[in-house]
Amino acid sequence: MPxxxxxxxxxxxxxxxxxxxxxxxxxxTEREYTLLTKAPSPFPxxxxxxxxxxxxxxxxxxVSFHLMPLYMCPALTSTVxxxxxxxxxxxTCFNFKTVPEPETLAELKELVSAAFKQWQDKKWV
Numbered sequence: 001m002p003x004x005x006x007x008x009x010x011x012x013x014x015x016x017x018x019x020x021x022x023x024x025x026x027x028x029t030e031r032e033y034t035l036l037t038k039a040p041s042p043f044p045x046x047x048x049x050x051x052x053x054x055x056x057x058x059x060x061x062x063v064s065f066h067l068m069p070l071y072m073c074p075a076l077t078s079t080v081x082x083x084x085x086x087x088x089x090x091x092t093c094f095n096f097k098t099v100p101e102p103e104t105l106a107e108l109k110e111l112v113s114a115a116f117k118q119w120q121d122k123k124w125v
Contacts, residue, residue: 008099037124062095062096
């Protein structure tokens with residue numbers, strides 16, 4: 001794996017790690033960092049399991065940053081800045097091949113903060 005991927009993973013992980021005390025860390029390895037809710041999901045289809053909030057994963061072709069609130073709170077999607085939107089793959093994933101620019105990282109932090117606040121307002125976290 002390219003060194004750029006490792007550096008990108010290292011830059012992206014703290015964006016989610018900021019919320020680790022309010023969420024539950026499901027995975028924390030050199031290749032994956034995943035956060036879930038601590039409480040069981042209020043949705044019956046989750047069968048009492050926690051909800052997936054987000055993750056950073058180091059893959060073969062890129063580092064992916066997943067943010068599930070984008071899927072569950074569609075209004076949040078309209079707030080994704082153009083710089084981040086260009087990196088989107090699907091509804092909840094952003095791909096990075098290099099360390100994000102400071103502006104992009106700041107936009108991602110703001111988006112994650114807004115996502116967490118929405119889930120907090122809904123009492124999901």
